[in-house]
Amino acid sequence: MTDTTLPNYITVATELQQASLAVSPAELHGLLVGMLSGGLGLNDDSWQPLLFDYTNDGISWPQSAIARAKALLTHSISELTDNESFEVSLLIPDDAVDATLVEKADGxxxxxxxxxxxxxxxxxxxxxxxEQSKEALGDLEEIAKLGVDEEDDLEEQAQLFEQVIEHVKACVLTIHAEFGIKPAKPADTPTIH
Structure with missing residues (x-):
């Protein structure tokens, strides 16, 4: 199990904003986890130019923002390659930042x-x-379109939202299991008797 947790959403949002980057913490983290789940190498810095192209018209990020992205990537690698936890965290607005249900759903x-x-x-x-990965991807595409109807029962929608988050995590783990790079296992050393 990983010993680290994701940073506070507002802290990351502030850092990205101060670096004049038009990307939210949720977008950044989702992008990094997507690249990892799709087969990005675990010790590969090829994610940086991709990130710069996708988020900043190819212009490099300030070092502080790169360091934050690297920390998020490292955390996600730790979670996704932990053979015991089968857990993945999502950096989205939550109760710790007093996010409304609509803000959580948007995130x-x-x-x-x-x-x-x-x-x-x-x-x-x-x-x-x-088929499992295709189904997981299809589910994610549908989830990406979901929203919260503020005129419906918000308590019921909050409960459903928690179920949706768990389903997103399951979909991510399914896709990562098929395409994600696994850490190299140490070579078995023969036991001398």
Whole structure:
């Protein structure tokens, strides 16, 4: 299990805004997790030019923002390659930042849309995906379109929202299991008796 947690959403949003980057924490994290789940190498810095192209017209980010993105990437690698936890965190607005249900849903939509974009950025071979991964991707595409109707029962929608988040996590883990790079296992050393 990973010992780290994702940073506060507002902290990351402020850092990105101060760096004059028009990307939200949810978008950034979704994009990075999408690239990882699609097969980005675990020790590969090829994500940086892709990120710059996608978010900043190819212009490099300030070092502080690159460091934040690298920290998010490292955290996500740790989660996605932990063979014991089968857990993935989503950096979206939450109760810790007093987010409304609408803000949470918007953040989830941003995260999912950018996760799908991340898969595309590294040219994941989705046409050759298993039925499970194709179904997971289809579900994510539908979830990306969801919204909250403020005139309906918000308490009921909040409960449904929590279920949707868990389903998103399951979809991400399904896609990562098929396309994501796994850490190299140490070579088995023979036991001498």
């Amino acid at each position: 989830l939509s941003e995260w999912v849309n950018h996760f799908i974009s991340g898969l595309g950025l590294i040219s994941t071979k989705l046409a050759q995906a298993s």
